[in-house]
Amino acid sequence: MKKRKLSRLSVSDRHNLNGLLFLLPFLIGFLCFYLEPIIQSITFSFSDVTVSLSGYDTVPVGLKNYKFIFKEDAAFNTRVMLDFTNLLWKTPVIIVLSLFLAILINQKFPGRIFIRAVFFLPVIFSAGIVLQIIQSDLVVSSMSSGNSLIEDGGGVANQSMGLNQLLLQAGIQEKIVEFVTKITNNFFSLIWNSGIQMLIFLSGLQSIPGSLYEAASVEGASSWESFCKITVPMLVPTLLLNTIYTIVDSYSSTSNSVMALITSSINTAKYGRATAMAWVYFVLIGLILGVVFFVSTRTKKSSRA
């Protein structure tokens, strides 16, 4: 029966079914390693979980965990707000910075092989822990700058007073000054966190055909014009990928205070509450990602039309 059904399929259909064979490991992996934990952690978030030596027990409690984190847990709400403001200003800065670095090492100049090798170092040091150890030590030993590689340190406020005063006296708006000093204070951490984004931009830049630039220069376009009219539009998909990567990467960082809260709840055996927090946080991030995705597909369509 089955054989006859297969033979009724056209040649191309049968060829295409091979695709499922290629994807079989991934699909099995999803069923075994993702689906079960995802469903389980959703049920955890609606129940009280107690773990014993022989296994675990869940007692359904409805929305109790969610009510707790929204109404009673002040730490969660403030940390989520803090995390979101950080995300909102850090993501664009990291994107611009990594684009700038990628353009820089995409040019041809003497010594660029060395420079390129150095610029790729943050990718190797993607471990927050190693940097943390070096950093905590640098602060102790030099006491010069409060520039924290990993987190926005508490003692940062003092060190940029000079720049702050200067800009304020120059008559620049307070909010802009605040933004600029925030960037300079965290420049170290920002630049060490933009390694992968730089790589993604670099590969995006390389995929732009050089003939476009040649045509533009024949037509008399300045380099700024060809940047605005060729590079930026061609990099839109890369930009989307990078924005999503930066947001996703933000919760794997060791400095993410929401994740720290979730981990500490797990460690104190409050599994139900921890998973509830995690899902609330993830849904909020998912909303941001959805907005990014929606906006970028819109601009893609309009730029094509």
Add this chain to the structure above:
Amino acid sequence: MSIKNLFDSRYALANKKKAKEIAISVFRLLFCICICYLFLYPILYMIITSFQSPSSIEDPTVIWVPKQLSLDGLKGAIKELNYWKSAGLTLTITLGSTAAALCSCALAGYGLARFKFPGKFIVFVLLILTIVVPPQILYSSTYILYRFFDFGGFLSIFGLHLNLLESPWVFILPSMFGAGLRNGIFIFIFYSSFKGLPYEIEEAAKIDGCGVFKTFLQVMVPMAVPAFITVLLFSIVWHWTDYNSSATYFTQELRPLVVMLKNLSTNLYMGGYRDASGSVFSLRMYLQAGAMLTIAPPLILYIFTQKYFTESIERTGLVG
């Protein structure tokens, strides 16, 4: 206007252009030096501090060049990190899961890039889900899952289950099925790389009677070498430096290197490494030596392969 005037003005224009070019390259050089400083300073600091002797570490006159070199820091760090054993564990995890992930992710990426089958959209959604859902959310349930692992109920039919915790399999087994550490990103890299390759060669292979899997192995894989190198390096580095998952799944004596490094300062203190005044401050060289020992293997690998790596990144075409 005489011809001479015209010539002069052209000459001036050329000069102006040249001056602009020089100004740009000077600016570029300065900027590069600044950025290099930001990247190299912590690394140099780490290397130099780890070779300092206990006596000169608190000498304020010693800033860059140590007065006397010593291996005390390295020795202490190797002992307290349990270096050879934990590095061996990390190496097993890294190599095993990287090899597994290369196979499973390349297959999945090719399947998504070149075949149109019913339900492809759903597979894409699942893939994005694996990238976007933070693993931390699932830790509390994956911990229990890996403690009594039975392949989604398959093994429990026979009354069996595996305990994956505290063993490298906790990383390798998921990687075999494209569900390991950041494997979604690897599948995506392979997907966009295979998608960018020309169809003609595959068609030719098909006409010559080459089966689908043979085409994949003998025609497509050699063309996607840059993607393989990119994923190889990412996978090695990310597995070597992973802290969150390692700390969750390894809680006994033998733990991956990064987890040991995180606990190094406590271990040093407990291990009696302190100077006369008993301050932790003078433990700096042990900590820095520990950091250096941890990051050294991927760093050395990178130094030797960076040429291939940088070229591969450019050719992978991460964006489909």
